[in-house]
Amino acid sequence: MNKQKKIALTGGPNSGKTTALTILKETFGPQVELVREAATMIFSGGFPRQDNSPAHIEAAQKIIFVATREMEALAEEYSKADLIVCDRGTVDAAVYWPGGVVDFFKVMNTSLEKELARYDAVLHLSPPTNPDFYQSTHVRTENLDQAFEIDRKILDIWKEHPHRLIVEGKEHFFEKAEIIKDFVEKIIKG
Numbered sequence: 001m002n003k004q005k006k007i008a009l010t011g012g013p014n015s016g017k018t019t020a021l022t023i024l025k026e027t028f029g030p031q032v033e034l035v036r037e038a039a040t041m042i043f044s045g046g047f048p049r050q051d052n053s054p055a056h057i058e059a060a061q062k063i064i065f066v067a068t069r070e071m072e073a074l075a076e077e078y079s080k081a082d083l084i085v086c087d088r089g090t091v092d093a094a095v096y097w098p099g100g101v102v103d104f105f106k107v108m109n110t111s112l113e114k115e116l117a118r119y120d121a122v123l124h125l126s127p128p129t130n131p132d133f134y135q136s137t138h139v140r141t142e143n144l145d146q147a148f149e150i151d152r153k154i155l156d157i158w159k160e161h162p163h164r165l166i167v168e169g170k171e172h173f174f175e176k177a178e179i180i181k182d183f184v185e186k187i188i189k190g
Helices: 017-031 038-044 054-078 090-096 101-107 112-116 144-157 173-189
Strands: 005-011 032-035 083-087 121-125 164-167
Touching: 005 017, 005 090, 005 144, 005 173, 017 032, 017 083, 017 121, 017 173, 032 054, 038 054, 054 083, 054 090, 054 101, 083 173, 090 101, 090 112, 090 144, 101 112, 121 173, 164 173
Parallel strands: 005 083, 005 121, 032 083, 121 164
Antiparallel strands: none
């Protein structure tokens, strides 16, 4: 068996990450292990989002960063899958940090370079360009313009990763799905 690989599935809000995870599990079964998004779990679990003060945002992003790392570590230790697919990576939390990216990694006692090196590849999905396909939820509170701004920041923070695929917003998700499956299949086959 080849060395187990790990990819970050990232991108702006409503870009299809959760749907992509479902498709990957259905397509590749036990060959992939999924690590769910920590932010969704934390905010769905009751962490309040109404306070956008810097202290509140910092507290949330610290929790998200640590939870992401711990969930990835568990998957790496216990999964027998060829590929671990992480719904976002540790790098993503820095995008939301009020003090900026450099300050985030300093507070987290790591660096962007170290965090990028945790992933063998990055699959970036961008939000849909058609506003009719964008939906806010109780967890995803951003409007479409904010989603595009977050997507730009995420594109920028991952830009130094040597193995990254960017899938632009498509009107029909099945177009994205085929690109995603091909990318993952190549990684699994190594």
